[in-house]
Amino acid sequence: MSDSTYKVPTMQEMSAKGEAPEVLFWVGCAGSFDDRYKAVTIAFTKILNKVGINFAVLGPEESCTGDPARRAGNEFLFQMQAMSNIQVLNGYNIKKIVTACPHCFNTIKNEYPELGGNYDVVHHSQFLQGLINEGKVTLKDGGEFKGKKITFHDSCYLGRANGVYEAPRDVIKALDAELVEMKRCKTKGLCCGAGGAQMFKDAEKGNKEINIERTEEALETGAEVIAAGCPFCMTMMGDGVKNKEREHNVKVLDLAELIAKNQGL
Amino acid sequence: MEYISQIAFLLVLAVAAYFLAQRIGSIKKNINLGKEVDRSDNSGQRWKNTFLIAFGQQKMFKKFIPAILHLMIYVGFLVINLEVLEFIIDGVAGTHRIFAPILGDAYTVAINVFEFLAVAVLVSCVAFLLRRNVLNVKRLRSLSGWPKLDGNLILVIEIILMFAILTMNATDMLLQGKDEHYVQTGSFFFSSFLTPLFEGMSVDALVFTERFAWWFHIIGILAFAVYVTYSKHLHIFLAFPNTYFAKLTPNGQMNNMDEVTTEVKSMLGMDAGAPPAEVARLGAKDATDLTWVNLMNAYSCTECGRCTAECPANLTGKKLSPRKIMMDTRDRIDEIGKNIKAGKEAESGSPLFSDDYISAEELNACTSCNACVEACPVSINPLDIILQGRRYMAMEESSSPQSWNSMFQNVETSFAPWKFPPTDRFKWADKLKGEEK
Ligand code: SF4
Ligand code: SF4
Numbered sequence: 001m002s003d004s005t006y007k008v009p010t011m012q013e014m015s016a017k018g019e020a021p022e023v024l025f026w027v028g029c030a031g032s033f034d035d036r037y038k039a040v041t042i043a044f045t046k047i048l049n050k051v052g053i054n055f056a057v058l059g060p061e062e063s064c065t066g067d068p069a070r071r072a073g074n075e076f077l078f079q080m081q082a083m084s085n086i087q088v089l090n091g092y093n094i095k096k097i098v099t100a101c102p103h104c105f106n107t108i109k110n111e112y113p114e115l116g117g118n119y120d121v122v123h124h125s126q127f128l129q130g131l132i133n134e135g136k137v138t139l140k141d142g143g144e145f146k147g148k149k150i151t152f153h154d155s156c157y158l159g160r161a162n163g164v165y166e167a168p169r170d171v172i173k174a175l176d177a178e179l180v181e182m183k184r185c186k187t188k189g190l191c192c193g194a195g196g197a198q199m200f201k202d203a204e205k206g207n208k209e210i211n212i213e214r215t216e217e218a219l220e221t222g223a224e225v226i227a228a229g230c231p232f233c234m235t236m237m238g239d240g241v242k243n244k245e246r247e248h249n250v251k252v253l254d255l256a257e258l259i260a261k262n263q264g265l
Numbered sequence: 266m267e268y269i270s271q272i273a274f275l276l277v278l279a280v281a282a283y284f285l286a287q288r289i290g291s292i293k294k295n296i297n298l299g300k301e302v303d304r305s306d307n308s309g310q311r312w313k314n315t316f317l318i319a320f321g322q323q324k325m326f327k328k329f330i331p332a333i334l335h336l337m338i339y340v341g342f343l344v345i346n347l348e349v350l351e352f353i354i355d356g357v358a359g360t361h362r363i364f365a366p367i368l369g370d371a372y373t374v375a376i377n378v379f380e381f382l383a384v385a386v387l388v389s390c391v392a393f394l395l396r397r398n399v400l401n402v403k404r405l406r407s408l409s410g411w412p413k414l415d416g417n418l419i420l421v422i423e424i425i426l427m428f429a430i431l432t433m434n435a436t437d438m439l440l441q442g443k444d445e446h447y448v449q450t451g452s453f454f455f456s457s458f459l460t461p462l463f464e465g466m467s468v469d470a471l472v473f474t475e476r477f478a479w480w481f482h483i484i485g486i487l488a489f490a491v492y493v494t495y496s497k498h499l500h501i502f503l504a505f506p507n508t509y510f511a512k513l514t515p516n517g518q519m520n521n522m523d524e525v526t527t528e529v530k531s532m533l534g535m536d537a538g539a540p541p542a543e544v545a546r547l548g549a550k551d552a553t554d555l556t557w558v559n560l561m562n563a564y565s566c567t568e569c570g571r572c573t574a575e576c577p578a579n580l581t582g583k584k585l586s587p588r589k590i591m592m593d594t595r596d597r598i599d600e601i602g603k604n605i606k607a608g609k610e611a612e613s614g615s616p617l618f619s620d621d622y623i624s625a626e627e628l629n630a631c632t633s634c635n636a637c638v639e640a641c642p643v644s645i646n647p648l649d650i651i652l653q654g655r656r657y658m659a660m661e662e663s664s665s666p667q668s669w670n671s672m673f674q675n676v677e678t679s680f681a682p683w684k685f686p687p688t689d690r691f692k693w694a695d696k697l698k699g700e701e702k
Contacts, residue, residue: 193577
């Protein structure tokens with residue numbers, strides 16, 4: 001076993017060898033299937049490899065947390081999903097979980113305990129903030145983002161739902177970039193329009209799409225990068241930027257991608 | 266003859282107390298029509314929230330100007346109500362300014378403070394009337410009908426009541442020394458601006474004006490108290506318990522349906538404990554399926570529209586308005602309460618979740634973003650009601666939008682909301698495994 005290639009160990013492999021990971025990386029459905037978000041999954045995996053974190057994924061044993069089903073009202077389906085996930089997680093005696101999806105984060109952290117799943121759950125923005133603070137990731141200065149204007153779009157399920165506002169901002173500031181805030185941010189942030197299972201159906205009749213309104217606010221800041229920390233926000237903001245025909249000079253990037261790029265991964 | 270005014274006062278007091286008790290009783294009954302939910306935990310945190318958010322108006326201070334104006338009315342009313350105590354004692358005992366001899370100079374100071382607050386309330390009410398009717402504050406101007414009238418009425422009433430206090434004090438000052446009934450108090454700063462208006466009057470006319478203002482003020486206050494129970498102004502009382510009993514768990518956490526858990530456990534062959542109890546209804550179809558906290562929320566809503574002003578769905582022209590969710594809930598539970606009183610079937614009329622109140626289109630538009638919950642100055646949670654309505658649609662009616670039903674199916678069969686084979690879930694790693702670092 002050489003150390004020169006990336007590895008993505010599964011829990012099954014690990015437990016077969018009688019090993020236990022320090023942290024389980026919960027990839028989530030978007031992180032597994034959505035083409036754009038797969039890149040984020042890969043970027044985060046590269047960081048974990050680079051830093052030498054002892055992690056594992058569930059791989060084929062992972063399943064939807066049930067978040068969209070619950071929010072669309074299907075409590076039965078949610079609990080079926082939740083309980084079978086909890087069986088798997090408890091079966092492997094998982095203690096700590098990191099995920100790049102605020103919806104998975106919220107559900108596993110807040111809603112699984114009542115069904116018997118108790119884990120220490122962090123969002124990848126908090127995990128990255130920790131790595132930076134501990135000096136495990138040292139950001140190159142003069143990197144690609146130095147002095148660039150970056151704005152952060154708060155995900156509702158990270159911010160208002162769980163009060164995480166600073167971790168993602170700390171990550172951006174560590175890049176030596178200029179963090180610019182939108183008119184509506186933090187507690188007053190505007191939803192991308194995809195939460196509450198909206199991702200999986202057309203919007204009701206209105207006079208504008210929510211993601212367009214939000215993209216306009218992001219563009220008003222003059223930022224070259226719109227940073228996101230959620231697969232749904234990523235899709236919605238990405239679509240918004242395309243709709244405004246600004247994709248040539250405004251990028252929508254996840255926090256993990258920002259770090260990975262800075263590190264040349 | 267002596268006692269006529271005292272008897273009249275007692276009568277007025279009794280009538281007001283009767284109506285007030287009636288109203289409080291029926292609101293309490295209506296709230297208790299809601300389902301049980303336990304909010305008895307964590308009293309330390311609950312008191313802290315009540316102190317900061319309700320008493321300290323913490324959430325109002327997101328915007329400074331309305332917060333200051335509101336604060337003046339709030340403090341004004343809290344403090345001026347102390348004066349009402351003296352009114353009541355005087356009214357019952359037939360005395361005049363009974364506290365004046367007891368407090369001495371401090372009394373003059375106290376009345377001057379009250380007058381200052383009365384003027385502050387006056388100024389604020391005028392400013393609020395302008396905001397509601399002249400300035401373009403969308404969340405306020407979008408109201409119409411009774412809610413609009415209600416908002417304006419209360420401000421006008423408050424202005425008149427404050428004028429009554431000042432008139433009373435002005436004529437009182439002129440009477441001191443002319444009529445031995447009137448206690449020497451020294452002069453009051455604000456009402457002395459009004460004294461020139463009354464200077465030419467005879468003693469009798471002055472006494473009449475002073476008495477008229479006194480009666481007007483106290484009857485006004487009592488009528489106001491009864492009126493409040495019919496109005497959005499109920500928040501002046503309910504904001505406190507409402508904040509105390511608000512949800513303390515993280516905003517993103519949806520409550521677990523324990524009745525479903527028992528069933529799912531037995532489906533999965535896990536030890537379910539007690540056999541599943543007969544579940545009357547999954548989710549909420551009508552106001553009585555909501556919890557008593559939801560219903561108290563509805564009576565606490567001040568119709569300020571801060572929630573709707575932050576709602577992404579509403580901002581982009583969709584029908585959903587969290588304020589309307591709260592107003593509809595209140596209207597419907599009021600209707601159910603009336604049905605019961607009239608001996609009719611409680612559920613007569615349209616249920617809460619129907620086109621006459623909250624339509625499916627409104628329910629489905631919510632992104633569960635919690636902006637409304639965050640915005641509400643009195644800790645109301647419109648999202649909780651929305652999600653309970655969706656549960657009914659999904660589990661009892663199967664009337665969720667078609668694309669949600671497909672999503673449910675995908676989760677059930679492919680374990681992801683999209684229709685990808687579950688075996689592809691780990692494909693993302695193929696490219697990476699073995700790639701050089
Ligand atoms: S949670 Fe729903 S109702 Fe409340 S602001 Fe968000 S979209 Fe609007
Ligand atoms: S729910 Fe709260 S924010 Fe919304 S109108 Fe009522 S009081 Fe105002």
